[in-house]
Amino acid sequence: MQVKWDQERCCHAGVCVGLLPDVFKIEDGRFVIDTNEASEEAIKNVVDRCPSGALQWVDE
Ligand code: SF4
DSSP states (O other), X not given: OEEEEOTTTOOOOOHHHHHOTTTEEEETTEXXXXXXXXXXXXXXXXXXXXXXXXXXXXXX
C-alpha cells in the first residue's frame, strides 16, 4: 500500500498527525508519511478520516 498526500488540498487540520503520530509527522519542516510504523488497516482508517481528501491510499 502506498499513501499519497496532496499538499494543495491539505487543510492542516492535523487529524492524521493526531491519530497516528508515528506515521504522519513533521520532520525538518516537511510532512512525512512513514507507512512502516503502523498496520495497513490502521493507516487506511486514518487516511479515510482526512477531512479534506488530501490523503489517499492505493494498493500496490
Ligand atoms: S488529516 Fe488530511 S487535511 Fe488534516 S493534516 Fe492530515 S492530510 Fe492534512
